[in-house]
Amino acid sequence: RNRFEEVFWDLRRIRNELVYLEAVDGDGHPEWGWIAVDDFHLTDALPPAKEECPPVERFSISPNIARIAFTSTRGRLSQEGIYTMDADGVHVRPLIDTPCREHQPTRSPDGGSIAFVQQCDSEDPQIHLLDLSTGEQREIYRGDAQRPTWSPDGRYIAFTTSGGYIELIDLSTTELIPFNRDLKAAHLSWYPDSKWLACARTQICAVRIADGYDFYVTQGPDWQEHWKEHPAWSPDSSQLALVQNGDLWLGPVSHWREGDQEAWIMKREETRQVTCGYPHVTSPSWSADGHYIAFAAELDGDSDLFQLEVATGRIRRLTNHMDEDTEPIWLPWDRTTAVEIADHSLPVTLYLQPNAPNPFNARTIIRYSLPEEAHVTLTIYDLQGQKIRELVRQHHSAGTYQTPWDGRDDRGEKAASGIYLYRLETAKSAQTRKMALIQ
Template sequence: MLYNCVAGGHRSSARKKGITASSGYTKEVTMKIAMKIIICIMLFLPALISATLPTCYYTYAKIYALLQSHQQSHPDIAKLYIIGYSQQDHIPIYAIRISDNVEIDEYEPALLFVGQVHAEEVLGVQTTMANIAEILTYRYQQPYAQWISQLDLWFIPTLNPEGHNVVTENLDVSYRKNKRDNNNNGIFDFDPITGGDIDGVDINRNFAFNWVHGDTLYCPVGDETYDYYRGPAPMSESEIIGFQQLCEQRKFIYAVCWHSSRTGNLSEKVYYPFNWKYVRPSPDLNFAASIATGFASQIIKQSGTGTYEAYPNLSRQGAFHDWLYQQYGTIALLVECGTSDIQPDSTVMVGTIQRCSNGVRWLINRALMFSSAVPSSSMLTGTVTAAGIPTEAEIIIQQHNAPWFRPRTSFPQNGKFYRPLASGSYTVIARKKGYYDKIINNQIVNNGSWTNIQINLEPKPPATLRIGVRCGSEPVSARVIIGDIFPDTLFVNGFANLNTYAGDYPMQIYALGYTPYIGTVNLTEGHNHLEFNLSPATIVFSEDWENGSFDWEIEGPWKVQNQIAASGYAITDSIGGYGFYAINCNVWIKTINPVLIPATNQTWLIFDSHLYTEWNYDPCRVEISPDGNNWQEIWLKSGQWDSFRKEFVSLSDFAGQSIYLRFRLTDSSNDIDLTDPGWTLDNIMIVCGTATENSDLNNDLTPLTLLYKNYPNPFNPETTLSFTLAKNSRATLKIYNPKGQLVKTIVDTDLAKGDYRYVWNGKDNGGHPVASGVYLYSLVADGKTQTHKMLLLK
């Protein structure tokens, strides 16, 4: 490995000249830089010589050796995992799991403790290692035995092993990040003076949730221009990818990530998700505050006066705790342990570990079913079944829900879910595709114990859909979206088939050059046949921005650019599509000339929208005006929809009128940290024509032989297998095990064209029940073979 140690004065000079490590240098500049390096070495040499880490801190090799020893000494309750590898040096990232029956996934409430993400902040590594040793040492005593019996405890001593090595090897004890080679020069560019490390990504700024608000590589504000670099893309770092995979499997209910404040300004505090700038609270703010306050109250400050203090996270920067909350509902705490002396000697280190461990004990006790140490252990838990089989389903707590949540789901393996809540009354909704929502009103969550409920979802009747799209008698290639909560997208080449469920669904049919169909369809149990006729679209107005914005009146910093566009050029309210809209902005684009809406037929406004604003607060609007002064809102959206989506707005109410069209974004944040990248618009069109559902069905479109997915799946004891034959054909439908051995022949005969459904009862050709597991079912007909998987669970 090559290392390049650059003095702080060199970096400062390079910044002033706009030079980065990857820039080419002139001879004059090189000589000036060399002189500055010499001066800086003379100035900082004493500090560099003394900047070494006390020997009481574990190296990576020591951490691994201790974890291995713990696993060997306690194989029944401790298991070591590699959850991923570091970004640059590919060092294994170790996690140790402590639970009874550790070789079996029982899907108990899971807690996570991460010792370190920032390399220099080594106190958390020591605390985490001490917590592991404590639990294993006292495994037979209470409450440790209770912890091991009821919970699934995970510890990651360092999520940043390559950065940890930089510090423990005394290359740079102020180093913060991983070692990503940002300038691709094959050299590790670091600076022993704080704030100048060109290489590396701050992995606590790399999480996807609000990643856009983290620092760019060369941050234009402050002295630490590289230290908080968010990375080239959200979730780009391998450390974060491995961590995400672990979280996806375990769905942690509580998490702690240890930090230390290099300035001391944040020392001895506990942060929880979140109340951005004290005006944008999370739905679980009060409950998260109670957890953080309880945790903080257990830790005496180093001075002996008072305890740690709890605060909501106030800023959006792609951080660990907010991401865990948004993704999984985890109440995740960021703990700034110790004082500004973030690498103290062994005496202070041991004292800090002992005091911080009191918070860990409190939190683990809080997760127990009952705990005399923490009287309030309220949590809603239970099992979700679908048609009697444990299943994964979304669990919504109506009073603590938000549109930007990723669905919080039960474990697919056993249907269990865990949701820490304050005691009280809640509306609980369980949701799964193909099943009716189960709504539980006034569900009481008890104080001092878990509240356990059982939820059984009732299946919707299966339905198959054959859909045809044409213009007159000619087939049309179109995109069809059916449904909103669990949408199905079909790319129809004149016709297509879909295996779905009975119910009313919104439907959107779009084909370039044709009038769109936007409506609702009712699918009944069994087979449904729907055909739609789209007329060619008459273009009333269009704007693709390829020739600039001359036809628009503009208020605000709108710019035509091609960095972000659905095709060619697009217009954005933020410079180049990468800036942020202004505080309390009211920016818009408006057609200079009115547009006459035809008096007949259907008229639609269609546009490509790339939208990223704060959910529920900063709306984007489409407005209509007859005179350019008085505006009527016809479309509104906010949130993160940051891939181009085609939007459809009916203008039929304005038939026969001349209208002005305005696209407007407003902000109500009062703070620059609460603005977002904004709105980009492309391919704005007003079209008219007709799009109708045919009541007189015509089957002259080319039919399709198709094997549908079985329903239900997973199943017990029976499931329905369905297929459509396009023409008279010899058909065989057989079931195989994963080894390819025949289990059951469902049908093997000549069949006329049409739709067929068969029920398999989980028995083989001999009439014997088969074991739980994965099975393959295969249709051979019309010269084609189609195969799907299904899962039998008993």
């Protein structure tokens, strides 16, 4: 059912779209969730979307304003590694991609180094520092650690433990600093003066580094309806980005001081929702000039990176990869990255991509990737296993290819409406997907 019109959709008019499905949960409350028309699989429950949603678009951005580092599983071992790309989403290159798991990067204030979490096999997690100019890497902490974040004054790295405790590393000694052991939180973000940390509990909180004093930034009955996480202070401290119920929100923060007490208040009525039904938004990250926010979201079932233009609310997609891209951070453009390793521009595995559009009527495109030279066949079958059309039978070099299907069989006749399978085969492996034809 189309929630904006009290009618049922005609599925023949839908082309490769996600639509809202209304269901009733066990408590009898209606919920909304995204459903892909081609597979009818409910992926998540979401609140009703805003009626005016900014579309994903390709607005212009200067690629040399900055670079973006991020975590991805697109490496040769399908293990998390750290990659970089230009601010417009092009020139993706591996930065750290080893048999170990490397993720959760955070940058130094000058952008010359990053810290990240590395975990090899069954070893304890380690926080490493990496000099982007020289490639020098060193371990500064080993133990229960996740989501490190570098203070703007360069003195500390804060992180949380699996139990939710906040820890501070003094980078001059690499020793832990005693901190508030009564506070449990997650998703840390430094205030620009390095004296406070924003953190997430059920609401967004702030904690003072000097004495562990904490309070809620989002407080009052208007803020109680949804869980909040992933706070991110703007570079000028005037705004706070946060994730509420899976979507990205943005609003001004008011500062209050009386004697030695101070606090920041974020009013619900002054905030705005800047994404609309993007499932599972995570890791918002401000550009140094405060003009953009990079974030991750699971728009098509896997996590990709997006970019919000703060002034206009426009959103552009930066990555669209079969693997998981998460945890973006901004790096200065003028910093060299001497540690970039082997070029991964060639595919690393055999991969048959979802066709687009799907469902389709007149024409759809099937893309596939080969990690090495191979003889390839690409064939369409019906659900009974009968061959409908052989689209490809030839020798390919390693690379990415695409071929169309016009919905006709080997005799040139139109195939009937229905579900079809398409199968990619080489001598070593094969992959199969399904698609829907609507005549």
